Amino acid sequence: xxxxxxxxxxxxxxxxxxxxxxxxxxxxxxxxxxxxxxxxxxxxxxxxxxxxxxxxxxxxxxxxxxxxxxxxxxxxxxxxxxxxxxxxxxxxxxxxxxxxxxxxxxxxxxxxxxxxxxxxxxxxxxxxxxxxxxxxxxxxxxxxxxxxxxxxxxxxxxxxxxxxxxxxxxxxxxxxxxxxxxxxxxxxxxxxxxxxxxxxxxxxxxxxxxxxxxxxxxxxxxxxxxxxxxxxxxxxxxxxxxxxxxxxxxxxxxxxxxxxxxxxxxxxxxxxxxxxxxxxxxxxxxxxxxxxxxxxxxxxxxxxxxxxxxxxxxxxxxxxxxxxxxxxxxxxxxxxxxxxxxxxxxxxxxxxxxxxxxxxxxxxxxxxxxxxxxxxxxxxxxxxxxxxxxxxxxxxx
Amino acid sequence: xxxxxxxxxxxxxxxxxxxxxxxxxxxxxxxxxxxxxxxxxxxxxxxxxxxxxxxxxxxxxxxxxxxxxxxxxxxxxxxxxxxxxxxxxxxxxxxxxxxxxxxxxxxxxxxxxxxxxxxxxxxxxxxxxxxxxxxxxxxxxxxxxxxxxxxxxxxxxxxxxxxxxxxxxxxxxxxxxxxxxxxxxxxxxxxxxxxxxxxxxxxxxxxxxxxxxxxxxxxxxxxxxxxxxxxxxxxxxxxxxxxxxxxxxxxxxxxxxxxxxxxxxxxxxxxxxxxxxxxxxxxxxxxxxxxxxxxxxxxxxxxxxxxxxxxxxxxxxxxxxxxxxxxxxxxxxxxxxxxxxxxxxxxxxxxxxxxxxxxxxxxxxxxxxxxxxxxxxxxxxxxxxxxxxxxxxxxxxxxxxxxxxxxxxxxxxxxxxxxxxxxxxxxxxxxxxxxxxxxxxxxxxxxxxxxxxxxxxxxxxxxxxxxxxxxxxxxxxxxx
Ligand SMILES: [Zn+2]
Numbered sequence: 001x002x003x004x005x006x007x008x009x010x011x012x013x014x015x016x017x018x019x020x021x022x023x024x025x026x027x028x029x030x031x032x033x034x035x036x037x038x039x040x041x042x043x044x045x046x047x048x049x050x051x052x053x054x055x056x057x058x059x060x061x062x063x064x065x066x067x068x069x070x071x072x073x074x075x076x077x078x079x080x081x082x083x084x085x086x087x088x089x090x091x092x093x094x095x096x097x098x099x100x101x102x103x104x105x106x107x108x109x110x111x112x113x114x115x116x117x118x119x120x121x122x123x124x125x126x127x128x129x130x131x132x133x134x135x136x137x138x139x140x141x142x143x144x145x146x147x148x149x150x151x152x153x154x155x156x157x158x159x160x161x162x163x164x165x166x167x168x169x170x171x172x173x174x175x176x177x178x179x180x181x182x183x184x185x186x187x188x189x190x191x192x193x194x195x196x197x198x199x200x201x202x203x204x205x206x207x208x209x210x211x212x213x214x215x216x217x218x219x220x221x222x223x224x225x226x227x228x229x230x231x232x233x234x235x236x237x238x239x240x241x242x243x244x245x246x247x248x249x250x251x252x253x254x255x256x257x258x259x260x261x262x263x264x265x266x267x268x269x270x271x272x273x274x275x276x277x278x279x280x281x282x283x284x285x286x287x288x289x290x291x292x293x294x295x296x297x298x299x300x301x302x303x304x305x306x307x308x309x310x311x312x313x314x315x316x317x318x319x320x321x322x323x324x325x326x327x328x329x330x331x332x333x334x335x336x337x338x339x340x341x342x343x344x345x346x347x348x349x350x351x352x353x354x355x356x357x358x359x360x361x362x363x364x365x366x367x368x369x370x371x372x373x374x375x376x377x378x379x380x381x382x383x384x385x386x387x388x389x390x391x392x393x394x395x396x397x
Numbered sequence: 398x399x400x401x402x403x404x405x406x407x408x409x410x411x412x413x414x415x416x417x418x419x420x421x422x423x424x425x426x427x428x429x430x431x432x433x434x435x436x437x438x439x440x441x442x443x444x445x446x447x448x449x450x451x452x453x454x455x456x457x458x459x460x461x462x463x464x465x466x467x468x469x470x471x472x473x474x475x476x477x478x479x480x481x482x483x484x485x486x487x488x489x490x491x492x493x494x495x496x497x498x499x500x501x502x503x504x505x506x507x508x509x510x511x512x513x514x515x516x517x518x519x520x521x522x523x524x525x526x527x528x529x530x531x532x533x534x535x536x537x538x539x540x541x542x543x544x545x546x547x548x549x550x551x552x553x554x555x556x557x558x559x560x561x562x563x564x565x566x567x568x569x570x571x572x573x574x575x576x577x578x579x580x581x582x583x584x585x586x587x588x589x590x591x592x593x594x595x596x597x598x599x600x601x602x603x604x605x606x607x608x609x610x611x612x613x614x615x616x617x618x619x620x621x622x623x624x625x626x627x628x629x630x631x632x633x634x635x636x637x638x639x640x641x642x643x644x645x646x647x648x649x650x651x652x653x654x655x656x657x658x659x660x661x662x663x664x665x666x667x668x669x670x671x672x673x674x675x676x677x678x679x680x681x682x683x684x685x686x687x688x689x690x691x692x693x694x695x696x697x698x699x700x701x702x703x704x705x706x707x708x709x710x711x712x713x714x715x716x717x718x719x720x721x722x723x724x725x726x727x728x729x730x731x732x733x734x735x736x737x738x739x740x741x742x743x744x745x746x747x748x749x750x751x752x753x754x755x756x757x758x759x760x761x762x763x764x765x766x767x768x769x770x771x772x773x774x775x776x777x778x779x780x781x782x783x784x785x786x787x788x789x790x791x792x793x794x795x796x797x798x799x800x801x802x803x804x805x806x807x808x809x810x811x812x813x814x815x816x817x818x819x820x821x822x823x824x825x826x827x828x829x830x831x832x833x834x835x836x837x838x839x840x841x842x843x844x845x846x847x848x849x850x851x852x853x854x855x856x857x858x859x860x861x862x863x864x865x866x867x868x869x870x871x872x873x874x875x876x877x
Pocket of ligand 1: 417420421422434435436437438439440
């Protein structure tokens, strides 16, 4: 759950809790991995500095799945978080308990969005490049973003506004002129439901989608069903890109400089192998192997380069839809709860469930989760998406 | 059968930027304590993001232009993965898909004449750290000072065919990159490193033989020895079947004078290159490109031609001066200040270069103020300061490049005196002290007065026109 707590007297209206993917000088950062157990960073994540400069208080850090790319936090070396028999994330539980006004999450592979959808929370994944990733544990750098989750759209907006903007320390951070575009994004008037992206969603999820649709319509937003065959391929391409980047990013954890080091080894190769074998979990190891394969000389053009090309095709497909629509409504997950049994049955479930989250991850488009559904908008439309979420919140009450 | 050697080189050159390629740590660690110039970024700690040092791209572009390359206006960085303790993030950021410069040409000259060597590409990358083995403790320490220091790798086509050509090529690279002031290129300092790809084939054949790559040569001499050894080994294998040649990486052992195959474990491996998502493609727009091409120096040949044709210098003088950009710049500024190219060249070659040689400094280490040298030349040629004292001033300028020659001459009493009374007094005293020299002179040994002349000059601390002194000395003796 909340694995490190700072003693704060402030009431929770100014308290933010960060996933244990954000590096902190005063608290350890383990990123859910035994490899980084007790790791103390020499610097704070940029977003945390910005929050504290604006008078917010870091109330502590929430445990995450190992490197935060799993289904819903189940791979943490501290074990899964289970509430009322269903799997959940530490940060979602903290929000539901009212211990923080918002949480900062790393949306690496959608777990944050799944947890928000399943727990009735609002989560905003901003446009890639508008929020600095400086000081976050890197996993899938080409698509991961800092995201904000809360019980209300207003709190998400408040925190996102406090952390967004250009940062010189992040080479992928967009210039100020681009970051400013979020302030002038037009309101969302026309929304498309992609029927191909509702595939596999159960009745509960479809019901959530229907009630969001009803709320939108009630507020004068036009909702149409359309189809698209390209966007559903995002999952396969994203799994390749994400795994390759993850494999590369976690290769720095070799037991030489910091982090877990195996007790017994007789040469440098054994030091690497034993440390990583002992400290890394199953899902991570499988993903490293898969990612490594996609980058081999034999596979690069056939697999990795193709995934890069699919990414461009998907970006174009979205652009085409955005010529006629302001946003796209789709599920964030196939079911409103995952159980331990689901994971036992298929420990790679995340690589299927990210069918719903991969389109926004691979394109860097902003996405908001509210009312148990997900809405993906044009670049820089995050505030407009939150406005709509707020309108629908009122409708729901 | 006659054979020919086919050689291609991969030359790593450390760029002389102040800071490292992706962080603000100093790139110069000579004399620093291990791990003095490191930060979380160049130590590969999680959470730091690379931010490209624009100066590195400037220098990479300059190097490309000096080697007549095409500059890729959109150049990208890629990750190369391998495990080694001196590589803290277990990947090196390099350029694999779109290097900064491609398709260049370098002209070399050997005893066989001129020849063009094609450059395949120049890519920018970060250096790795250093492992320090402690034999007493049987442990290995790692020093990350060198990690992320910017390098360029210059990859040639297999256009070289002898040790002599390789030497000429390396000398040419060194000269061009030093002219552009982008690199030191000193093999002894590790700022230039070279891998040699070599194969042998029957003369006239258009098929390439089995290629071996040699590493670990620390000097041009070692490279030449390695090439000669490896060529002989290949020919021996082809002629006499002494061994079967395989494509492999070999380590040159300069003490044993032999190359050895490296363990496959050290060389095998798939580097799994892929575009670094944290470094956005670097787009070189026209403005940036022009700002770099505008600062390119004249090529050595162009300078030499200008020195002989426009400034009227002799071939030898022009040759000497163009050996280093530092000499050229000092000469050109001195010439501007003194107005005489011949005087400036004369001082550069007979005085400045001999001080450099005497102090065992390379020409590139020249760090005197060229304008001050020009002023000094005027002081001496106008007779205000004697040549011998002029040399003393120059030596002082080597120790302190802020010295103003005229002020220094005044402060040290080096200004030539026109006081003939003082000279006559000095001459009289010297003559009285050495009557033997006077009588020798009077009896026809003209050289006998040289010792008196010398003593007078010393007494006057060099501050008198030698012609005037000579005249007064002879007149005084003759009038005795
Ligand atoms: Zn550094």
